Amino acid sequence: MSRDTRRNDFTRRDFLATAAKGAGALGLVVFGGGFAFVSANTVKSRTGETIGPFEYDPTKHEYLYLIDVSKCIGCGSCVRACERENDVPRHYFRTLVERYHVSRHGRVYADSPNGGRDGFDAKDIDADITKSFFVPKLCNHCTNTPCAQLCPVGASFVSPEGLVLVDEERCIGCSYCVQACPYGSRFIHPVTHTASKCTLCCHRLSKGLTTACVQNCPTGARRLGDSKAVGDEVVEIIATSNVRLLKPELHTEPKCYYVNCSQEVR
Amino acid sequence: MEHTKHIWRISLLLLLVLIGAVLGRHFLIPDSFGKAGFYRYDALVELMGKEPVHGAPDSCADCHDEKALAKAAGLHRSVQCEVCHDVLSSHIRDDDKYADMAINRSYKLCAYCHQKLVARPAAMVQVDIAEHLELAPGDAIPAEACLECHDSENIHAP
Numbered sequence: 001m002s003r004d005t006r007r008n009d010f011t012r013r014d015f016l017a018t019a020a021k022g023a024g025a026l027g028l029v030v031f032g033g034g035f036a037f038v039s040a041n042t043v044k045s046r047t048g049e050t051i052g053p054f055e056y057d058p059t060k061h062e063y064l065y066l067i068d069v070s071k072c073i074g075c076g077s078c079v080r081a082c083e084r085e086n087d088v089p090r091h092y093f094r095t096l097v098e099r100y101h102v103s104r105h106g107r108v109y110a111d112s113p114n115g116g117r118d119g120f121d122a123k124d125i126d127a128d129i130t131k132s133f134f135v136p137k138l139c140n141h142c143t144n145t146p147c148a149q150l151c152p153v154g155a156s157f158v159s160p161e162g163l164v165l166v167d168e169e170r171c172i173g174c175s176y177c178v179q180a181c182p183y184g185s186r187f188i189h190p191v192t193h194t195a196s197k198c199t200l201c202c203h204r205l206s207k208g209l210t211t212a213c214v215q216n217c218p219t220g221a222r223r224l225g226d227s228k229a230v231g232d233e234v235v236e237i238i239a240t241s242n243v244r245l246l247k248p249e250l251h252t253e254p255k256c257y258y259v260n261c262s263q264e265v266r
Numbered sequence: 267m268e269h270t271k272h273i274w275r276i277s278l279l280l281l282l283v284l285i286g287a288v289l290g291r292h293f294l295i296p297d298s299f300g301k302a303g304f305y306r307y308d309a310l311v312e313l314m315g316k317e318p319v320h321g322a323p324d325s326c327a328d329c330h331d332e333k334a335l336a337k338a339a340g341l342h343r344s345v346q347c348e349v350c351h352d353v354l355s356s357h358i359r360d361d362d363k364y365a366d367m368a369i370n371r372s373y374k375l376c377a378y379c380h381q382k383l384v385a386r387p388a389a390m391v392q393v394d395i396a397e398h399l400e401l402a403p404g405d406a407i408p409a410e411a412c413l414e415c416h417d418s419e420n421i422h423a424p
Contacts, residue, residue, distance in 0.1 A: 019276075056314065073390045075378040077349045084353050085319045099385050119378040120385070122394075132385035157305030167309030170296075203316035212320050218345040218379065 056206040058160040063200060063255065064225040066234045066243075067136050070260035071221035074099060074134035076116040078213035078222060083117065085201060085212035092187050093117075094198040095138035095213050100264055103127040108264045135265050136222055138213065139164060139185035139198035140246060140254030147177035147186060156195065162255060163202055168194045182250050200224075321354030336423035350375050350421075373411040 074097055082088060082095045097116030101109040101123070109125050116134075141164050148156040148164055155170035156177050166177075171194035178186045178195060189196040201211035209215070214224045225234025237243075243257040247266060258265070298307035326347040327334035337343055348354065352368040373395065382392040395407055408414070413421075 058310070058314075070387060073379055073386050074383065077346075077378065081320060081348070087319075101385065119374065119381065120383055122381075122383055129384065133387075134385055154299065154304045154306070155309075157303060157309075159310050160302060165310065165313055167306050169309060170306060199313055201318075202314050204318045204320075206314035207318060209318060209320075209322055215320060215323060216346050216349050218349060220344070 056208075058206075060228055061161040061205070062227045063141070063161060063163065063205070064227055064234055064238060065138070065141070065200070065256040066223040066225060066237060066259065067256060067261070068221050068223070068259045069133055069135055069262070069265070071219045072097065072134040072136055073219055073221075074116060074120050075218065076119050077216045077218060078136060079115050079117040081212040081216035082198075085204075086199070088196075089190050092190070092196070094185075094196070095136065098135045098137060098265075099123075099132070100135060100262070101125050101127075101129045101132040102262070102264050104130045106264075110264075131262065133262065135258075135261065136213075137183070137185075137246075138256065139181075139200070140183050140252065140256045141198075141200060143253035143255065144251060146180045146182060146250075146252060150176050150180055152176065159202070161205075163200050164197070165199055165202065166195045166197060168192060168196075171195050182247055182252065183254075317355070319353045319355045320348050321358075325354050325358075333422055340423040342421065345379075371410045371413050373407055373409065373413075376412040376416075 076097055078095055079093065079097060082093075086094055088094050091114070093115040095115075096112050098110055098112040099116070099120055103109070103125075105128075107127060109123075109127070109129075111123065113120065120134075141162060143162065145156075145158060145164050148158050151157075151171075152174065153170050153172055155167045155172070157165060157167065159165055173188055173193040173195065175188050175195065178188060186195050186197040188194070201209075201213075204211060210224050214222045223234050223237075225232045225238070227235050229235075237259070238257050241259050243259050244261055244263075245254045245257065247254075296306045296308065299305065301307035302310070323346065324334075334347075337345075337347075350370060352370075356365060357367040358364055377395055379390070380392055380395075382394040386392055395411065396405075399407065399411055401407065
């Protein structure tokens with residue numbers, strides 16, 4: 001009898017409830033306190049040497065990209081520059097140039113032979129082509145990234161200045177992000193088997209240079225702006241001109257703006 | 267107390283789990299993870315720290331000021347040197363000449379911008395190269411077709 005009463009003092013239910021609370025508290029301590037292990041040491045590269053310190057402060061920039069479709073001559077200089085600057089493997093592209101031919105009846109013939117890297121040849125289309133133009137494309141560095149937010153290992157991330165980047169060391173090559181990107185800006189690198197994409201030449205930006213594609217564009221069709229800089233021309237153009245985004249209906253809030261861009265471009 | 271043993275067992279088990287979790291986090295999570303967000307901050311610094319391959323827009327003028335001045339006055343002023351030549355880092359390393367700059371004399375360089383295309387803006391100077399050379403259909407364009415007449419010196423300052 002006495003045994004039963006003693007038991008009722010602390011039932012199985014009570015035990016489980018207490019245990020659950022204890023486990024919860026422990027969990028908080030372990031995972032909340034986890035950041036205590038994050039040290040603020042000097043930065044080491046994969047090969048072991050110390051990098052930096054940089055004078056560049058990422059939080060003082062927010063880059064915007066402006067593409068004037070009417071100025072693009074489809075020379076592919078940007079694609080070749082990007083390939084050389086970022087060691088992009090053949091037949092993969094961090095940026096590319098598309099060519100559009102639109103017929104009178106609204107039929108769209110779009111092509112991009114080898115991303116426009118080797119230029120374009122004349123194309124015979126058996127239709128009444130009423131407008132045609134070149135459209136450079138690259139990663140839109142979305143504010144609302146579909147790609148970085150689903151990375152299961154924290155390899156895809158958004159930098160303080162709003163660039164969408166990939167940590168090659170952490171990337172496991174699951175390619176979720178490649179499938180998630182509505183603009184097709186990502187690919188799995190054939191050698192490293194990790195996700196690869198436009199970094200907006202952040203290694204050049206950090207040294208006060210502009211991106212390889214912008215620098216090598218002979219007509220100024222591609223321009224880079226910084227919304228945190230005072231009196232930035234590109235920000236002014238975006239504020240005052242008839243600009244459009246690609247796939248705005250997805251609410252990804254891209255940072256690449258297009259001027260003089262026909263609605264056939266998606 | 268008859269349950270003392272159980273309490274000790276569960277405490278020990280929890281302690282082991284705790285140690286395991288702490289050690290696991292310590293070894294599995296990179297040092298700079300979480301410093302600025304759900305990512306390894308060092309990755310950002312590694313990416314930012316890469317050496318540029320192309321130079322700055324005025325890098326070439328440091329040594330080749332004559333060519334740069336001629337080009338700045340010419341029609342090709344908006345075309346960066348590295349568009350037609352190779353990248354700066356193939357030529358200069360640690361502020362010294364590393365190798366000769368590759369010079370590409372192919373007609374293809376000219377064709378990238380000047381081959382006549384429907385999609386190209388009308389204001390761009392364009393020419394149908396095969397027609398311009400009066401080639402028979404099917405004939406290949408000679409490799410240096412453009413520079414044979416359009417002198418390479420003039421390319422810098424037409």
